[in-house]
Amino acid sequence: KVIRRGDVNKGFAEADLIVEDKFVWPKLYYAGAEPGSYVFRWNDDGSLDIWAHTQVPGGFRQAFASYFGLPISKVNIMRTDQGASYGQYVFHMPLIGAALARDLKRPVKLIYDRSEDMFQGGDGCVYYVKIGVKKDGLITAIQMRNIEDLGERGEIGIRGPGEFSFEPWEFIEKMLICPNLDIVTYYVFTNKHPAGAMRCERNSGAYIWNKILSLLELELKMDPTEIALKNIGDVTGNLRKVIEVGKKAIGWDEKWHPPGTKRLPNGRMHGMGFSTTYEWGGAFGVGAVTLNLNTDGSVDVLGHVSEIGQDAHTAYTFVAAEELGIPIEKIRFVDTTSFFMASPGGSGGLATNLSIVRKAARNLKKQILEIAAPAFGVASPEELDIADGYIYVKVNPEVRRPIPAIVKRQLTAFEMGRGPVLHEESYEDFKCWQAHFCEVEVDPETGMVEVIRTVNVNDVGKAIRPESVEGQLYGGTVVALGRNITEESVYCPTTGVRLNDNLLEYKIPTILDCGTIDAIIYESGGGPGEYGNIGVGEATATCCVALFNNAVCNALGVKINENPVSPMRIIEALKKAK
Structure with missing residues (x-):
């Protein structure tokens, strides 16, 4: 994949400083709390039941x-509440379980052990970077040669001939005002997972952009927040x-x-x-939902x-309550496979489903007011509104009646479709930003890192359920800390087999490793979704893949161009710098 704009030679000639370096983003494991588990049952009518x-x-x-x-009507999916799977939803092994159940003519339970679950994982990337920069931090040219490791196949990485989901250049191309880019990415298949x-x-893209910030901080002795602001196209000022x-x-x-200038007592x-x-x-997908108004004035969504910890069901009831003017305690979410909503993935589940829930709620409200208009003696339903479960006359709110007193039958509103799509072509398309900060202490004798505090600021446009947003920020910080400091995949150099395929030797962090985490929700209303909402599920964990690494580099004044920043890697970097 080739990305070029401007003239990099001209950009390098204009630079006050040219720096070159090599960086490595390692292949890691998604480390879900629950390995995959499924139950399959074939019925006498030829249908298939799946608990997934x-x-x-x-x-x-x-x-x-x-x-x-x-x-499709012969396949019945029974969803269970579960821990997050972080996008690792492959189909090939579950298909084996269903085939066994068919051939054995009896139900089959398929459970991955941890080693089998660790057969999956992320991408890896090696970057060779050359940057031209002015003394004030303005980047004049970037040249990159990237080698993207897809393993033995790209599970989700291949969109089509020459089109891949993993784009290590993404944030550099789309965010920066730098006029001169020369980026070539080679996609390779290896004998790894x-x-x-x-x-x-987007991990590989977020990693290299934020490591470039750290590299320039080291070379220029300049505040990285100022480097970022000088180079990112912040057209709204929200960054x-x-x-x-x-x-x-x-x-x-x-x-x-x-x-490298501050030693503590x-x-x-x-x-x-x-x-x-x-x-x-x-x-990113299509969803369907139905809202039923019951005869007692309550509403079923x-x-x-899938409920994977984000409490999306509650968010949908919030939207229905807001739009209908009915108290939240009278609205419940009813799980039914008759209406498949957009799945929580790609930070787009809420963006899609908010749109269809909101449209269905407005449709239902319209039906209620049309029935109520004659009862109130008004010429048009537009003269009425609903609040706290009561229909009232807008010009005289004291004239009101509860919904069940007017609507004597069940009403239904169905909606199917997708929400607004976020265009991601250049910095002019982005209205919502995120910024993350951390403070660490590093022992130069042992290489041990203690994280003191992390601050996450995410502009989510509009937080529909703030507690859920905060949960994504907390969880994303823990995931990112592991990718920075504790997690490492060890492979056999001959076979490519992962050697540490267990959670004893593949070390994920616990909350005790994380220090204090402050989750700050910023609401600009600039998102493409309903109410100005934008996704948050992936953002913190991805944006912070170099955060703690950068803090260690600031502490020691040395370059560490590969995660994890383990004690061994820190000691080696300090020896090399002497």
Whole structure:
């Protein structure tokens, strides 16, 4: 894949400084709490029942129907509440379980052990980077040669001939005002595990952009937040706003220092880290939902979507309550496979489903007011509104009656479709941004890193359910810390087999490793979705893949161009710098 704009030779000639370096983004494991588990049962009528650990029940249904040559109506998916799978929803092994159940003529339970679950994982990338930059931090040219490791196949990485989901150049091409780019990415297949989503397929892109920030911080002895603001096309000013919110929360202006210059009384080196990208998430699929008004004035939201910890069901009832003017306690979500909503993935589940729930609610409200207009003696339903479950006359709100007193039968509103799509072509398309900060202490004798505090600021446009947004920020921070400091895949150099295929030797962090986490929700209303909403599920974990690494580099004043920043890698970097 080739990305070129401008003239990099001209850009290098204009630069005050040219820096070159090599970086490595390692192939990692998504580390879901629950390995895959499924139950399959074939019925006498030829239908297939599946109890599935999956965040994409609709996709599973279609995949199994296609593979076994069944009408979709003959495949029944029973979704269970589950821990997150972070995009690792492959179909090939579950198909084996269904085939066994068919041949054995009895139900089959398929459970992955941890080693089998670790057959999957993310992509890897090696980057060779050359950057031209002015003394004030303005980048004049970027030249990159990237080698993207898809493993033995790209599980989700291949969109079509020459089209891949993994784009290590993405944030550099789309965010920066730099006029001169020369980027070539080679996609290679190796004898390692297949590359798939790992709470996003944008990890390699976020990693290299934020490591470039760290590299320039080291070379220029310059505040990385200023480097970012000088080079990112912040057309709305929202990036500067979220950065200022984060800087104030962590005390950045008082604590940041040139790299390697602050030793604490306890003998450790003090470090501050920063990372930033745009926020993303828009409709990527089609969903269907039905709202039923019951005769007692309560409302059922009928749909089917995986609950993987984000409490999306509650968010949908919030929207229905807001639009209908009915108290939230009178609205419930009813899980039914009759209406498949968009799956929670790609930071787009809420963006899609908010749109269809909102449209269905407005349709239902329209029906209610049309029935009520004659009872209130008004000429048009537009003269009425609903609040707290009461229909009232707008010009005289004291004239009101409860919905059940007017509507004596059940009403139904069905909606199917997709929400607004976020266009991601250039910095002019981005209105919502994220900025993350952390503070660490590093022992230069042992290489041990202690994370003191992390501050996440995400502009989600509009937070429909703030507690769910905060949960994504907390969880994303823990995931990102693991990718920075503790997690590492060890492979056999001959076979490509992962040697540490267990959670004893593949070390995911616990909350005790994370220090204090401050999750700050910023609401600009700039998202493409309903109410100005934009996705958040992938953002923090992806944007922060270099955050803690950058903080360690700031603490020690040395370059560490590969994760994890383990004690061994830190000691080696310090020896090399002497």
